[in-house]
Every structure is written in structure tokens, then in C-alpha cells.
């Protein structure tokens with residue numbers, strides 16, 4: 248037998264239902280694929296000896312370790328679109344974890360097949376080129392993103408590749424690593440750059456408020472809605488909607504968000520008319536969405552929709568080469584009274600380079616700002632002007648938390664937060680500084696405590 252050498256796109260259908268198999272083969276041929284259909288794993292492996300597919304459509308019946316392994320093997324070859332029975336989204340998610348690119352629920356319409364197939368191919372192409380570009384050195388176009396480390400260069404290149412593609416992007420990373428900056432860069436480098444970039448905080452207690460913020464509301468939708476209001480999706484028309492803290496989104500909104508992500512269709516609160524959104528979605532989270540899915544707190548189908556393309560922003564301690572350039576960048580952007588330039592002493596730089604930066608770039612910015620103040624008129628910032636938490640522990644406030652049992656991590660967090668709020672008289676800004684997280688995040692943590700009635704009204708936002 249001869250190997251296929253044609254450069255057209257090839258597709259392989261693995262489906263034991265003969266009727267469905269034939270339908271899929273026809274459908275893919277109509278989409279321009281040179282297509283073969285097989286009915287079992289064994290015949291698929293045989294076919295792969297002579298046929299090189301650019302895409303595989305595979306029927307699945309997970310959970311079955313063999314099948315998971317099979318997906319793992321196949322996805323080394325090309326992107327896989329899995330077909331699953333209605334009501335088995337969990338299985339689809341397992342398949343995706345095993346390496347499948349897309350899933351389709353049976354019976355899948357020709358349109359949804361075309362969409363899934365295209366998306367799988369685009370994502371695969373992006374991944375391949377991201378890997379390719381990691382090896383290349385070239386000028387970078389992303390503005391305002393300071394960093395010279397290899398990890399940061401890879402990050403920038405990934406952004407440049409994904410920005411024009413209009414796919415949904417999920418940005419993961421610890422607090423303060425610069426996730427919002429990444430989202431802005433994606434927008435700036437996309438064809439949507441001339442339209443608005445709108446950030447939406449997904450952490451909110453009130454369902455109606457969030458829904459009306461995102462989708463808008465009609466007059467009379469709820470008490471106090473005395474006029475119609477456009478949602479942020481409409482405000483961002485032709486631009487980018489940045490869904491910050493997506494892990495915090497309330498369950499009822501998860502379904503509505505999924506709908507708009509999949510179809511672009513949304514409805515104003517209290518309205519009856521459907522609207523078509525023209526926006527690109529970029530989401531960010533500092534907790535693992537996968538973990539939230541496993542805990543049952545996040546819809547697997549929404550997770551899957553969001554995570555087609557994920558960008559991980561590494562913590563600062565894993566790219567220490569970036570500490571000095573970023574610190575200098577913050578120093579340079581400070582305006583000084585007599586307009587002179589400051590610099591760091593060698594010892595000061597050493598102190599910065601050796602620290603773990605749990606609050607990442609945001610913490611670095613705060614430390615540099617403080618050092619500027621402490622150094623007064625001096626041209627050189629000395630080590631003594633760099634105040635890092637270890638120093639504070641020696642001279643400043645001591646933290647003691649006591650429990651009559653071994654506390655869980657959650658209890659530790661809660662108690663520490665309550666103590667900090669007391670020490671700083673509820674000053675959120677100060678608490679945020681100590682914790683090395685954003686004020687917005689602190690706000691979220693306090694609200695969570697309030698919800699559990701663990702802090703008094705005085706501290707509530």
C-alpha cells in the first residue's frame with residue numbers, strides 16, 4: 248500500500264454506527280476533506296498505517312481507560328473532535344483532558360460540525376506555531392510588557408500568535424503576575440484594537456446586578472431600573488470583553504455566559520429580544536478552573552469553552568531575570584521633584600533578586616514605590632530602602648494566630664484576614680498591600696467573609 252502524499256486536508260471518522268459514520272464522512276467531504284471512515288479502534292490503527300489525517304472525528308463512550316489512552320495516542324497525530332451522547336458532558340470533558348480538541352453532542356448539526364472542525368484546526372495550527380516560535384528570536388511587538396526572561400518572551404510570542412485569531416483565551420496565573428496586562432496586549436494586537444476593551448469583574452454577590460452589568464437591562468426589569476441600560480457587551484461592541492476572576496462567577500450566570508460564548512446570543516435582563524454580540528472574550532483567573540470543575544463549583548462545559556486556548560503567566564519567582572528590568576521600569580516611570588534619575592545600588596538589586604515575590608509584579612511595584620519615598624533626595628536607592636516582609640517581621644508587627652485545633656488552609660486565610668482588617672482598621676488598601684494582592688481581590692475576600700457572616704458590618708465593602 249502507498250502512503251498518502253496529497254497536501255489536501257485529510258479526515259478520519261471513527262464511528263461504529265454505520266449510518267452515522269456515512270453521514271459524517273459525507274459531511275466532511277463536503278467541507279473539502281479527503282475522508283475515510285472506519286468502525287473500530289483496530290481498523291482505525293490499521294488505516295493510520297497508510298493514511299495521514301489532519302483531523303480525526305471519534306465517537307467515544309468513556310469512561311474506559313483504554314479509550315482515554317486511545318485519545319492520548321491519537322492526539323499526538325492530529326487534533327481530535329469527539330462525539331458523545333446527549334447528557335454526557337462529563338465524558339466529553341474527560342476526553343478533552345485526555346487530549347481531544349473539541350467535543351460535539353449527538354446528534355450534531357452540520358453547522359456545529361463545521362464550527363468544531365474549524366476551531367480544532369485553527370487551535371492546532373496556533374499551538375504548532377507557538378512551539379515553533381519558542382525557538383525563534385525576533386523583535387517583539389507587545390507594548391508595555393517589560394521582561395527579558397525566556398519564559399516572558401515565550402509568553403509575548405504566544406500573545407502575538409493568538410491575538411489576531413479571535414478565539415476565546417483563558418489567562419491563568421497567580422495574583423499580581425500581570426494577567427490584565429496580558430489581556431490588554433491581546434486586545435491591542437488584535438484587529439479589534441480600535442474598539443473598546445472592557446473589563447468586567449465576575450465576582451459579585453448580586454445575580455441581577457452582574458447580569459444587568461454584562462447584558463444590560465430593560466426598563467422596569469427590577470426595582471429601580473427606571474430606564475433601559477446597555478450592558479458591557481454592547482459597550483464593547485466590536486472590541487474585547489475581559490472577564491476578570493471568572494472562577495467567581497455565580498452558577499446561574501455560568502449558563503448564560505456559556506450561551507453567549509457559544510452562540511454570541513444574549514438577552515437584556517427583563518427583555519424578550521435576543522441580541523447578537525460582536526465581541527471577543529478573554530477571561531482570567533488566579534485559581535485553577537480545572538480544580539473548581541473537579542469540586543463541582545464550575546460548569547465543565549463552560550470550562551471547556553473557555554480553555555480552548557490557555558495562557559499561563561508564570562510567577563515572578565520563576566523568571567527572576569525579569570525582576571531587575573521591571574524594577575527599573577517602575578523607577579523610570581516615577582516622576583521626581585527635581586527631575587533627576589534614580590538608580591538602585593548593587594545590594595538593593597540583590598535584595599530584590601533574592602526575594603520570593605508572593606504578590607508578584609504588583610508587590611514589586613509597591614516595594615519600588617516605597618523605596619523611592621524612603622530614599623528621599625538620594626540618587627541611589629540603598630538596600631535599607633527596600634522593605635520586604637521578612638524585614639518587617641523583625642521590626643514591625645508580629646502575627647500570631649491561635650487555634651484550638653489544627654486549622655484548615657481556609658480557616659487560616661479567614662483568620663489572618665480578620666486579624667489584618669482589625670490591625671489596619673478595615674483599610675482595604677493597606678490590607679491589600681500586606682497580602683500582596685490587588686484591592687479588587689481583597690474586596691472579594693472581604694465580601695466572602697461577609698457572606699459567611701464572619702466579619703461585622705464595619706469591614707464590609
Ligand SMILES: Nc1ncnc2c1ncn2[C@@H]1O[C@H](COP(=O)(O)OP(=O)(O)OP(=O)(O)O)[C@@H](O)[C@H]1O
Pocket residue numbers: 391392393394420421422423424425426427428429533573576608609612684685688
Ligand atoms: N511585565 C510587566 N511589565 C510592566 N508592568 C507589569 C508587568 N506585569 C505586570 N505589571 C504591572 O503590575 C501590576 C499588576 O498587574 P495586573 O493587574 O495585570 O495583574 P493581575 O494578574 O491581573 O493581578 P490580580 O490577580 O491581582 O488581578 C499592574 O500595575 C501592571 O501594569
Ligand SMILES: [Mg+2]
Pocket residue numbers: 426427491685
Ligand atoms: Mg487582575
